[in-house]
Every structure is written in structure tokens, then in C-alpha cells.
Amino acid sequence: MSPRHVVVVGASLAGHATARALRDAGYDGALTVVGDEQHRPYDRPPLSKGFLDGSLSPEDLALEDADDTDLAATWLVGRRAVGLDVGLGAAGVEPTHCVTLDDGTVLVADAVVLATGARARRLPAHLGGDLAGVHVLRTLDDALALRTELVAGSRLVLVGAGFVGAEIAATAHKLGVEVSLVEASTTPLAGPLGEEVGAAVAGLHTAHGVPLYCGVPVARLTGTTQVDGVLLDDGTHLPADVVVAGIGSVPATDWLAGSGVPLTDAGAVATDATGATAVPGVWAVGDCSAWWDVERAAHHRTEHWNDALTRPRAVAASVLGQAPAAVAAAPYFWSDQYGVRLQFAGRRTGGEVLTVESGSLEGGDALVVWWHGATAVAVLGMGQPKLFNRWKRSLGVASVAA
Amino acid sequence: MHHLCALDDVVPGEGLRVTTTSPPVAVFRTEDDDVYVVDDTCTHQDASLADGYLEGCWVECPLHESRFDLRTGAVDQPPAKKPVRTHAAKVVDGQVWAELSTDAPNLPPGVAAGVAGGAPS
Ligand SMILES: Cc1cc2nc3c(=O)[nH]c(=O)nc-3n(C[C@H](O)[C@H](O)[C@H](O)COP(=O)(O)OP(=O)(O)OC[C@H]3O[C@@H](n4cnc5c(N)ncnc54)[C@H](O)[C@@H]3O)c2cc1C
Numbered sequence: 001m002s003p004r005h006v007v008v009v010g011a012s013l014a015g016h017a018t019a020r021a022l023r024d025a026g027y028d029g030a031l032t033v034v035g036d037e038q039h040r041p042y043d044r045p046p047l048s049k050g051f052l053d054g055s056l057s058p059e060d061l062a063l064e065d066a067d068d069t070d071l072a073a074t075w076l077v078g079r080r081a082v083g084l085d086v087g088l089g090a091a092g093v094e095p096t097h098c099v100t101l102d103d104g105t106v107l108v109a110d111a112v113v114l115a116t117g118a119r120a121r122r123l124p125a126h127l128g129g130d131l132a133g134v135h136v137l138r139t140l141d142d143a144l145a146l147r148t149e150l151v152a153g154s155r156l157v158l159v160g161a162g163f164v165g166a167e168i169a170a171t172a173h174k175l176g177v178e179v180s181l182v183e184a185s186t187t188p189l190a191g192p193l194g195e196e197v198g199a200a201v202a203g204l205h206t207a208h209g210v211p212l213y214c215g216v217p218v219a220r221l222t223g224t225t226q227v228d229g230v231l232l233d234d235g236t237h238l239p240a241d242v243v244v245a246g247i248g249s250v251p252a253t254d255w256l257a258g259s260g261v262p263l264t265d266a267g268a269v270a271t272d273a274t275g276a277t278a279v280p281g282v283w284a285v286g287d288c289s290a291w292w293d294v295e296r297a298a299h300h301r302t303e304h305w306n307d308a309l310t311r312p313r314a315v316a317a318s319v320l321g322q323a324p325a326a327v328a329a330a331p332y333f334w335s336d337q338y339g340v341r342l343q344f345a346g347r348r349t350g351g352e353v354l355t356v357e358s359g360s361l362e363g364g365d366a367l368v369v370w371w372h373g374a375t376a377v378a379v380l381g382m383g384q385p386k387l388f389n390r391w392k393r394s395l396g397v398a399s400v401a402a
Numbered sequence: 403m404h405h406l407c408a409l410d411d412v413v414p415g416e417g418l419r420v421t422t423t424s425p426p427v428a429v430f431r432t433e434d435d436d437v438y439v440v441d442d443t444c445t446h447q448d449a450s451l452a453d454g455y456l457e458g459c460w461v462e463c464p465l466h467e468s469r470f471d472l473r474t475g476a477v478d479q480p481p482a483k484k485p486v487r488t489h490a491a492k493v494v495d496g497q498v499w500a501e502l503s504t505d506a507p508n509l510p511p512g513v514a515a516g517v518a519g520g521a522p523s
Pocket residue numbers: 009010011012013014015034035036037044045046047048079080081082115116117118119137138139164252255285286287288303304305306308332333334335336
């Protein structure tokens with residue numbers, strides 16, 4: 001049965017895409033989208049790329065465009081959901097859920113889609129995380145604040161050399177900022193790419209003269225009110241005018257505590273392979289969610305733009321009780337660093353053998369394929385869009401040649 | 403008419419980026435040997451459509467999987483919203499020519515006509 005009122009919590013990529021997918025799938029009932037940022041839906045990836053270097057304006061980030069309608073939805077922006085009360089319904093009775101907002105408004109809905117994404121993890125205050133000049137980068141407002149401080153000649157230390165940290169480093173380097181990175185693990189990107197390939201990708205920093213300190217944790221940030229440096233566990237002190245913590249994100253699900261909606265150990269909303277949670281009438285999609293991944297036989301949280309854009313189609317079909325909509329077979333993300341476009345697709349679950357099919361890791365132009373036996377299960381391209389997309393299409397299909 | 407390349411420069415089933423125009427264009431040669439010319443830069447964000455995946459007369463952007471109909475330039479699959487500009491192509495004696503459109507190109511934000519295409523900066 002089609003719901004009468006769908007409430008989408010989170011007004012960003014996944015929330016906007018859900019609203020659109022519901023309308024595209026023919027839903028013509030009431031639709032409310034709640035978002036706690038002051039902005040209409042905007043695109044996050046440019047925040048560490050073209051927006052940070054000033055080539056894009058806030059208007060350029062808009063996910064809606066002039067001829068987009070508002071999808072006949074009520075947009076409550078600048079309002080935060082603070083509680084979810086689930087009503088479980090009964091035989092023949094649809095569940096009725098209540099979403100409470102920070103101003104006391106209660107939205108009553110028979111379908112709720114959680115699309116609250118994630119928040120940047122911060123350095124704790126006792127390590128200097130609240131000194132002036134210390135930033136994170138998740139939101140447009142974060143980017144505006146950081147952008148004004150990235151002036152040529154200033155010194156920036158990035159804490160964390162993951163993808164977002166690496167992009168900020170590359171952008172700041174281009175702006176003439178003196179950049180260095182510190183990374184607690186011995187190899188950056190070892191999680192997503194493995195040691196060997198992670199090291200090669202991180203080699204882009206050193207190839208551009210950006211120093212990378214690996215394997216030494218940060219002891220604390222120094223400074224009295226304004227940060228003036230980063231002290232490492234081995235006593236190294238890196239002077240800094242600006243520090244950015246690029247130490248990952250946490251699902252924005254704290255407001256669901258006690259709601260009965262199951263979360264994973266890492267705090268993501270656990271769902272089946274269509275985004276449905278164990279609570280009837282509640283779905284989750286995008287960075288806040290960990291969908292059941294059939295191939296991994298586990299819940300898995302992807303933090304990828306494409307998944308947040310395309311999975312809402314499956315959610316919409318599920319909300320409306322329609323035939324399941326297909327989701328992309330292979331998770332995919334890209335990252336732009338120092339003029340090199342990195343693209344990754346597939347799943348590395350351990351035990352893969354890798355081959356370099358084109359270019360070289362040292363040269364920064366490799367096309368890397370991970371294999372399970374004769375089956376390619378993941379692929380990375382470093383500035384290899386054409387080859388990458390061919391390989392991406394062949395993932396999961398056993399090759400006779402191998 | 404603007405000379406773009408030799409037909410043999412383009413592998414059947416693939417695209418070729420040509421930078422002698424501003425903005426650069428992509429020449430596509432289908433498996434059936436039809437030739438289409440469109441602006442090379444995806445209308446959504448900076449990526450070279452010549453690097454994309456050609457299927458029939460549709461091309462899929464290599465960055466975010468937007469799909470364009472090469473005959474009309476129309477968007478067949480988002481995230482792109484604006485059509486890509488098409489140019490009338492002609493093959494004469496094994497050489498590819500195009501009548502370059504005088505319509506305004508739909509370049510993505512932050513991309514200037516002269517430098518459009520593919521390489522992130
Ligand atoms: C700087 C940066 C660069 C990135 N670059 C890339 C890239 O190159 N490639 C790639 O694949 N991915 C990239 N990503 C990841 C990509 O942006 C995310 O996967 C995507 O934004 C997820 O969309 P989402 O809608 O699920 O979550 P989000 O974009 O996080 O949006 C969630 C929204 O919900 C709001 N919200 C949270 N809690 C509440 C509440 N209680 N009530 C109301 N509203 C709430 C949030 O404020 C936010 O507006 C990048 C991310 C960042 C931050």
C-alpha cells in the first residue's frame with residue numbers, strides 16, 4: 001500500500017535523491033524533507049576540490065537547478081530531527097511514526113527515510129581540538145571557514161591522509177600553502193586500497209613536495225588560543241597556522257538512540273539490501289546507513305557519492321511496495337588529487353591477488369586489478385578513466401584469460 | 403566546416419578528444435561506423451566524454467555515469483541535467499569534419515571553454 005506521508009530526514013544528496021526517486025516512481029502523496037543545515041541541498045565532493053580553491057561558488061554546488069521543481073515537497077531546512085518514535089502498526093494497520101524536530105514540531109508519517117549522512121570526526125578538546133585555526137571539512141560552512149585561511153605562504157598541517165585529507169592537501173598546495181600531512185598508520189589508505197597501492201597513491205604527496213609523516217600519532221596540538229603547531233608522539237613539532245582534522249566521519253545517528261531502529265557497532269543504521277530497517281516503515285540510505293551487502297555477507301557502510309545518489313531508487317521502490325529497483329553491482333568512488341583522477345570500484349574483502357594492468361604504481365598512472373582466482377573483484381585507476389570503466393564493467397565476471 | 407581528425411584515428415566503439423576547437427569536442431565512432439561529434443566535457447562536472455563508455459549511440463560519462471544520446475545530446479540518465487551540445491559531423495575521404503554549433507555550450511560550473519575537459523586540476 002502506498003504511504004500517505006513520507007518524511008525524509010536529511011536534505012542532502014541521499015535525501016534529495018530519495019525525494020526525486022519517490023516522485024519519479026509515481027508517488028503523489030505528501031512528502032516532507034527535513035535538513036539541519038541552513039542550505040538547500042548541495043554537493044559535497046567539490047568542498048575539498050573546486051570549491052576550496054575558489055573556482056566554484058556556493059550556487060555552483062546546488063543539487064537542484066532552476067528548472068527543477070521543489071518536487072512538491074515541504075522543505076524544512078535549518079531544522080533538526082531530535083527524536084523518532086516508531087509505531088509498529090498491527091495486522092491491517094499501517095505503522096505510524098513520529099519525527100520530533102528541535103523546535104518541537106512533530107511530523108506524523110507512515111514512512112520515514114533516514115538520510116542524515118555523517119559528521120566529521122573532531123580532535124578532542126584535551127588534545128587542542130577546539131583551538132582557533134583548527135578545522136574539519138564536511139559542510140559548506142566548514143569549507144567557507146577553511147577557504148579564508150588557506151592563503152599563500154601560510155602553513156597547513158593535515159591530520160589524517162585519507163581521501164578527503166589528501167584532496168585538501170592537494171588543493172592547498174595548489175593555492176601556494178605550505179602543506180604537510182601526518183598519518184597515524186604506517187600506510188595511508190591501507191584500509192580501502194591495501195598497503196602497496198595505498199602507499200603508491202600517497203606517493204602523490206611526496207612527488208609534489210608535500211611531506212607526509214606516517215606511523216607517528218599526534219600527541220596534541222600546540223598553542224594557547226590559536227593553534228601554532230602539531231606535536232607528534234616522537235617529539236617532532238610541526239609549526240602550523242591552520243590545522244585540518246581529516247580523521248573520518250561518524251554516522252549522524254545519535255538522535256535515534258532509544259528509537260528501536262537497529263544500528264551497527266559503528267553507529268550506522270543497519271538495513272537489508274533495499275535500505276529497509278528492521279522497523280516496518282523506516283528506511284535508511286546514504287552515509288548514515290550500512291546496507292546488507294550480499295557479497296560480503298555483512299552490513300557495510302559505503303561513503304560514496306554514487307551510492308548516495310543511486311540507492312534511493314531502490315528505497316523508493318521499497319517504500320512504494322514496487323518491484324525492487326536494481327542497485328549498482330560494484331560500489332564506486334573517485335578522488336581528485338594533484339591533477340590525478342583516482343577511481344575505485346568493487347570490493348576488497350581480503351586474500352585478493354593484484355596485478356598492474358597498465359601504467360605503473362611508481363609512475364602514478366597505474367590501472368590496478370584485484371583478483372579472486374580468475375575473477376576481477378576490484379579495480380583502481382590513477383588517471384585511467386577509459387580503461388577503468390572497461391574493467392569496472394567486467395568486475396565479478398570470471399575471465400577465461402586469467 | 404572544421405576538420406577534426408582522420409576516421410582511422412578513432413577506434414570503432416570509442417571516442418577521441420579533439421582540442422583544436424574551443425571548447426574541445428569528442429568524436430565518437432560507433433561499431434556500425436556512424437560518427438557523432440559532441441562537446442567533450444560532461445555538462446555535469448569536469449570529465450572527458452571521449453573517455454566514456456560508448457554503447458550504441460549513447461555515451462556514459464566516465465566520472466558519474468550520466469548518459470547522453472549522441473544524436474540529440476539529450477540526457478538519458480542523470481546526474482547530468484543539461485544536454486551536451488552536438489555538432490553536425492561528416493566523413494569525407496576518410497576525414498572527419500564538423501559544422502560547429504553556434505549555440506552556447508553547456509559547460510559545467512568552474513570550467514572555462516578554452517581548457518574544458520577531463521583533467522582535474
Ligand atoms: C569534503 C568531501 C569530499 C568528498 N569527495 C568525494 C568524492 O570525491 N567522491 C565520492 O565518491 N564521495 C565523496 N565524498 C562523500 C560524499 O559527499 C558522501 O558520500 C555524500 O555526501 C553522502 O550523502 P548523504 O546525503 O548520505 O549524507 P550527507 O551529504 O552527509 O548529508 C546528510 C544531511 O543530513 C543532515 N542531518 C544530519 N542529522 C540530521 C538531523 N538529525 N536532522 C536533520 N538533518 C540532519 C546533515 O546536516 C546533512 O545536510 C566527499 C565528502 C566530503 C565531506
